[in-house]
Amino acid sequence: xxxxxxxxxxxxxxxxxxPSELYCYSSDASxxxxxxxxxxxxxxxxEVSRIVRLAYENEIPVTARGxxxxxxxxxxxxxxGIVLDMSGMNRILEIDIDNIQVVVEPGIIQDTLNDAxxxxxxxxxxxxxxxxxxxxxxxxxxxxxxxRCVKYGTTRNYVRDLEVVLADGxxxxxxxxxxxxxAGYDLTxxxxxxxxxxxxxxxxxxxxxxxxxxxxxxxASFKSAEVAGQAVVKTFSNGVIPxxxxxxxxxxxxxxxxxxxxxxxxxxxDVILFEVxxxxxxxxxxxxxxIEVCSPLAISIKLAESEKEMADIWAARxxxxxxxxxxxxxxxxxxxxxxxxxPIKKIPELLRRAQEISEKFNLPAMKYGHIGDGNLHLALFIxxxxxxxxxxxxxxxDMIHRTAIELGGTxxxxxxxxxxxxxxxxxxxxxxxxxxxxxxxxxxxxGILNPGKLGL
Amino acid sequence: xxxxxxxxxxxxSETKGKELPFxxxxxxxxxxxxxxxxxxxxxxxxxVGWESANTRGRMxxxxxxxxxxxxxxxxxxxxxxxxxxxxCAAKCPAGANPPDVVEAARAQLVKCGVTTExxxxxxAAITTSGNSFGETRSRLHWLSDKERSKxxxxxxxxxxxxxxxxxxxxxxxxxxxxxxxxxxxxxxxxEQCCASPLLRTGFREDAEKIMEHNLEQIxxxxxxxxxxxxxxxxxxxxxxxxxxxxxxxxxxxxxxxxEELNLKRLDLTVxxxxxxxxxxxxKVYDPPRKVIQAICTLKEMxxxxxxxxxxxxxxGVRIGYPDISLKLAKKRIEDxxxxxxxxxxxxxxCVRNLRDAAGDVEVIDIIELVAMxxx
Numbered sequence: 001x002x003x004x005x006x007x008x009x010x011x012x013x014x015x016x017x018x019p020s021e022l023y024c025y026s027s028d029a030s031x032x033x034x035x036x037x038x039x040x041x042x043x044x045x046x047e048v049s050r051i052v053r054l055a056y057e058n059e060i061p062v063t064a065r066g067x068x069x070x071x072x073x074x075x076x077x078x079x080x081g082i083v084l085d086m087s088g089m090n091r092i093l094e095i096d097i098d099n100i101q102v103v104v105e106p107g108i109i110q111d112t113l114n115d116a117x118x119x120x121x122x123x124x125x126x127x128x129x130x131x132x133x134x135x136x137x138x139x140x141x142x143x144x145x146x147x148r149c150v151k152y153g154t155t156r157n158y159v160r161d162l163e164v165v166l167a168d169g170x171x172x173x174x175x176x177x178x179x180x181x182x183a184g185y186d187l188t189x190x191x192x193x194x195x196x197x198x199x200x201x202x203x204x205x206x207x208x209x210x211x212x213x214x215x216x217x218x219x220a221s222f223k224s225a226e227v228a229g230q231a232v233v234k235t236f237s238n239g240v241i242p243x244x245x246x247x248x249x250x251x252x253x254x255x256x257x258x259x260x261x262x263x264x265x266x267x268x269x270d271v272i273l274f275e276v277x278x279x280x281x282x283x284x285x286x287x288x289x290x291i292e293v294c295s296p297l298a299i300s301i302k303l304a305e306s307e308k309e310m311a312d313i314w315a316a317r318x319x320x321x322x323x324x325x326x327x328x329x330x331x332x333x334x335x336x337x338x339x340x341x342x343p344i345k346k347i348p349e350l351l352r353r354a355q356e357i358s359e360k361f362n363l364p365a366m367k368y369g370h371i372g373d374g375n376l377h378l379a380l381f382i383x384x385x386x387x388x389x390x391x392x393x394x395x396x397x398d399m400i401h402r403t404a405i406e407l408g409g410t411x412x413x414x415x416x417x418x419x420x421x422x423x424x425x426x427x428x429x430x431x432x433x434x435x436x437x438x439x440x441x442x443x444x445x446x447g448i449l450n451p452g453k454l455g456l
Numbered sequence: 457x458x459x460x461x462x463x464x465x466x467x468x469s470e471t472k473g474k475e476l477p478f479x480x481x482x483x484x485x486x487x488x489x490x491x492x493x494x495x496x497x498x499x500x501x502x503x504v505g506w507e508s509a510n511t512r513g514r515m516x517x518x519x520x521x522x523x524x525x526x527x528x529x530x531x532x533x534x535x536x537x538x539x540x541x542x543x544c545a546a547k548c549p550a551g552a553n554p555p556d557v558v559e560a561a562r563a564q565l566v567k568c569g570v571t572t573e574x575x576x577x578x579x580a581a582i583t584t585s586g587n588s589f590g591e592t593r594s595r596l597h598w599l600s601d602k603e604r605s606k607x608x609x610x611x612x613x614x615x616x617x618x619x620x621x622x623x624x625x626x627x628x629x630x631x632x633x634x635x636x637x638x639x640x641x642x643x644x645x646x647e648q649c650c651a652s653p654l655l656r657t658g659f660r661e662d663a664e665k666i667m668e669h670n671l672e673q674i675x676x677x678x679x680x681x682x683x684x685x686x687x688x689x690x691x692x693x694x695x696x697x698x699x700x701x702x703x704x705x706x707x708x709x710x711x712x713x714x715e716e717l718n719l720k721r722l723d724l725t726v727x728x729x730x731x732x733x734x735x736x737x738x739k740v741y742d743p744p745r746k747v748i749q750a751i752c753t754l755k756e757m758x759x760x761x762x763x764x765x766x767x768x769x770x771x772g773v774r775i776g777y778p779d780i781s782l783k784l785a786k787k788r789i790e791d792x793x794x795x796x797x798x799x800x801x802x803x804x805x806c807v808r809n810l811r812d813a814a815g816d817v818e819v820i821d822i823i824e825l826v827a828m829x830x831x
Contacts, residue, residue, distance in 0.1 A: 016506065020517050020530045024507035027516065029490045041505060068507065069492040088505055109496065133496035319549040322489045326551035329483050333550070384486045 001058060007040055007082070010050045014041040014088075025065065025083045030335055032073025032419045034452075036063070036083040043088055045163060045171060045202040052200065053169030055082055055448050063450045064196040066107060066135030071335045072418030074142060074195045078452035084200065086137050092116055093203070099177050101160060103205050106137025122208040125152035128414065129318050137201050142416035143193035147244040147317075150372035151277075152209065154414065156192050163203035164191055167444040177205055190439070195416055196450040198443045212277035215243065216287045217304035217313065220294050221269035225249045225355065225367055228270045229348035231294045232371050235274065236344060238293050240286055244275035245372025246317060249351075252366040252379075255323050256316045263316055264309045269299045272371065273313065320368055324381045331364070331381040336420070337397030340404035341375040341413030353403050354378050361396040363389070375413035402427070417454050425455030478521045478568075480560045485522055487552040488515040494544035494554065499766045500537050500773070503783040508534035511544035511554045518561045527568045535561055536572055537780060539773045540656055541732040541766035555737075555771075562658030574776035575657045583662055586648035587619040595647055598626035599633075611642040614679035616670075616693060618686035619649050620804035628804060631827045632685050632706060639713065641683060644673040650684075652692040657772040667697060674701070683709050685823060687731035687803035688770065691738055705734055707802045707822055711743035714750050719829035724752040726825065727796045727817075729788065729810065730764035731803035744802050744822055751829040758791040765791060767801075769809035785813035792817055800825050 007015045016022070016039045026035045037060075042048045055062045061081030068075050077083050090107035097120050104113060110131040114123050127146040128134055134144065140162070145154035161175035164187075174187035191199055222228040228247055235242070248256070248271045256263055265271060272294075276286035291301055304310045322333050342350045351367060354376060358365035369377035378400055382389035401411045401424050411417070411424040425433050433455065440447075440456050494511035495501060501510030508517065517534050521527055540555040548554070565571065581590035595617065596604055615636050621629040633643070648670055654663035674682060684690050685706035694703040710717065728748055734740045741761045748754045759765050768774065768784025792799055792815060799815070801807055802822040810819040 014505075018508075018530055019528075020520075020534055021506060021508045023520050023525075024513040024516050024534075027490060029492060039507075067492050067495060068490075068512075069495075085507070111496075130492065133492045322491060322550035325487045325489075326549075329487065329551075332486055333489055335489070385482060 006054055010047055011040050028068045028070040028075050030071050030073045030420050032076045034076045034078035036077040037080050038082045041085040041088045048165045048200055048202050049169045049171055052165050056168045059446050061448050061451050064200045066138030067133050069130045069134045071415040072420040074416050074418035078419050100208055101205050102208055104136055106201050108136050110134055121211050123211050125209050126155045140192055140201055141196050145414045147246055147370050150245050151241050151243040158207045159188055159192055160207055161205040162188055162191050162201050164199035164201055166199045167449050195453050197453055213279050214283050215275055215277040216283045217310045218274040218287050218290045220298045220301040221266035221271045222298055225270040225351040226348045227297055228272050229351050231297045235290055235293050240289050242274045243277040246273040247371040249367035252320050252368045258327050259323055266300050330383045332384045333379050333381045337400040338377050339412045339415040340400055342407045342409030344374050346407045357396050357399050361392040363392055363396055419452050422455030478564050484557050485519050487550050489550050493547050497543045497547050499784050509537055514558055527565055527570045532572050536776050538771050539766045540771035542736045546736055546762050563660045566658040572776050578653050578775055579659050582649045588649055588653050589623050591623045595622045598630050608642040610678045611640055613641040613681050614677050615641050615643055616682050616684040616689055618689040625804050628821050628823050631823045646673055650689040650692045652688040655696055687734035691733040705740050707744035707747055711746040719751050722752045722829055724797045725755050726798040726800045727755050727757050727792055729801040731806045732766050735764055755793045755796050767806045767809040769805035785809040789813045789815040
């Protein structure tokens with residue numbers, strides 16, 4: 001069968017087999033590579049269904065893709081086949097304030113959705129660092145979260161219903177606008193985080209939350225990352241739940257301060273940013289409590305003085321990942337081993353061991369991330385033209401993944417497994433991985449949906 | 457999208473192209489961490505939709521060429537559709553400078569004989585006629601013989617008119633020169649294209665020759681300062697010509713001389729479009745605003761200064777891909793606030809593209825606003 005001709009019948013000009021175009025869809029923000037044979041930009045559920053059915057009948061792999069901002073190769077077609085670019089399905093179909101929900105197509109950008117919700121006084125809380133460019137479909141497929149999940153939870157906590165195209169092209173709904181349901185398996189939760197291996201999301205009903213009236217930011221600096229971790233554990237055990245709780249270790253701090261010397265961050269130590277939100281009174285009370293609890297451990301601690309100061313700090317925090325190249329053009333941040341997580345109590349140990357790994361392999365590293373939920377973004381940077389540094393980098397990443405598992409944690413807290421971390425699934429899950437494989441086989445018997453992912 | 461066609465020149469040198477190494481500073485390319493920040497702001501991607509039409513796609517394609525993929529016509533619809541507006545560079549967390557990388561890649565493609573027909577036409581026009589339109593008329597046709605004969609042969613200041621103001625908007629040239637003459641500014645006897653279109657589209661060797669010609673003219677006049685009203689000429693004269701040249705944009709000159717100009721207040725409300733090559737590339741944000749506010753009320757567009765959206769007129773996109781260019785202009789017009797009498801800008805390329813997008817509000821050059829305030 002002439003697949004190109006068949007695909008063209010479905011999507012017309014929105015099909016490409018040009019080598020340059022295929023190359024642009026052969027990677028995401030990770031180091032995983034895989035060339036597709038076809039790229040299709042779908043515009044409707046019906047098109048997706050027909051494309052997947054065609055692929056099913058001809059046993060061609062189908063990999064769904066949003067904005068390609070993933071850090072695990074989830075959208076990379078490692079087995080070739082069709083890449084289904086969903087980013088053109090980007091409409092907000094309904095803002096249903098009475099039901100505190102919004103119905104969207106998967107290609108909508110997270111920030112665009114929140115811009116649309118702002119006039120209503122609501123927001124969709126999960127906010128990855130890539131919120132300006134990542135799609136909601138990608139967030140659902142990888143159960144993305146971000147710095148505010150410490151209080152608000154992850155994408156998983158906000159999905160009410162999904163329209164999903166299954167491997168044979170069948171279209172199902174996994175839920176409804178109901179707040180709860182006790183009828184049958186929770187297929188919504190099964191699809192969330194399944195990385196496009198069980199079905200392709202074509203529509204989503206999402207719960208939204210009222211925007212807090214005020215946010216305040218406590219900036220505390222500590223003599224070591226380990227002590228900073230202890231301060232976080234202490235804060236939580238004192239009953240304070242910040243709306244964000246981020247660590248910026250001293251290397252991250254140096255990078256940010258050199259990029260913008262005016263930034264209102266301390267010049268020494270390892271820093272924790274505690275954000276609290278709510279009403280003026282509740283936020284004030286929480287901020288005071290954090291200051292009281294952390295002061296005995298901190299070198300310095302203060303409240304951000306203005307909204308601008310806060311906004312500047314958060315903007316800088318969003319940029320920190322790749323900012324090292326701004327200072328040293330011979331260094332590039334490579335996203336490997338960048339998303340481990342451990343139970344909160346183990347954070348100080350993880351920070352210590354991450355530092356040891358960085359020193360063992362003689363690789364400079366920044367440690368930052370959502371420490372409030374045990375998620376550390378270890379940023380290793382290398383000279384990409386140096387083969388030996390690549391080798392050391394991969395060994396360091398392997399060690400950090402194994403360390404997280406040993407500490408009872410996870411190889412990925414919010415970026416996903418994709419093709420980058422599949423080899424750790426056995427170690428992390430043991431026999432539970434077989435259950436996942438059985439589910440995959442039941443829903444995708446021909447293995448066409450995003451093959452080569454999740455260690456399945 | 458209009459399909460790019462490969463020039464005859466390429467056909468002739470196809471094998472030659474494959475033999476040439478694709479020389480480009482690898483570090484400038486590997487700075488890109490493929491995070492996709494640029495994808496969210498690239499104005500061309502916004503209207504085209506394919507990954508190859510955004511900055512990350514372009515950087516990936518350049519990476520593939522660097523790693524040995526033979527250059528072919530297949531890359532043109534990606535690399536030739538960049539307007540070099542630079543919003544990607546402004547937003548890049550890793551500090552990459554994609555417009556520079558794209559221009560360097562275009563230069564390599566030219567060396568390999570991989571060009572579009574539009575690119576070749578543009579080059580032919582400039583190299584044969586000295587202007588981007590292939591006009592054979594005198595560049596100073598907008599001056600009378602008498603006015604021409606009275607031009608000072610020597611001056612510290614010279615007005616670089618540019619191809620656009622010379623041939624498409626001579627009324628801008630006339631109004632600009634009327635103001636500048638008061639300050640003893642003269643014109644070059646034989647100005648030619650500043651070379652911006654050649655540099656932006658990869659014809660570096662041809663650009664060198666024409667730049668040398670203009671430099672020679674400037675030396676003859678003895679000018680230490682060049683003033684120009686075109687953002688494209690401005691960034692080229694400032695950043696591609698030797699550093700010895702002092703270059704001032706018209707808005708900067710006007711802002712510096714506001715008191716002497718004695719402008720009257722007008723009962724108007726206008727908005728201002730930042731030309732990419734004046735604003736983002738050279739950070740000239742405040743002088744045009746200062747001039748406007750000295751004359752009337754300024755009501756800003758939705759995206760301004762560093763976040764300003766490209767009009768679609770630059771980087772060779774208008775000539776090669778007019779449909780994309782027009783879509784960009786229409787998107788930019790959507791940023792215009794309610795209740796303004798004019799959209800003011802300070803670049804003739806922007807004027808033309810925004811006028812083509814045909815909003816309800818008239819688009820004028822800053823010199824026209826100044827001329828109104830001088831009447």
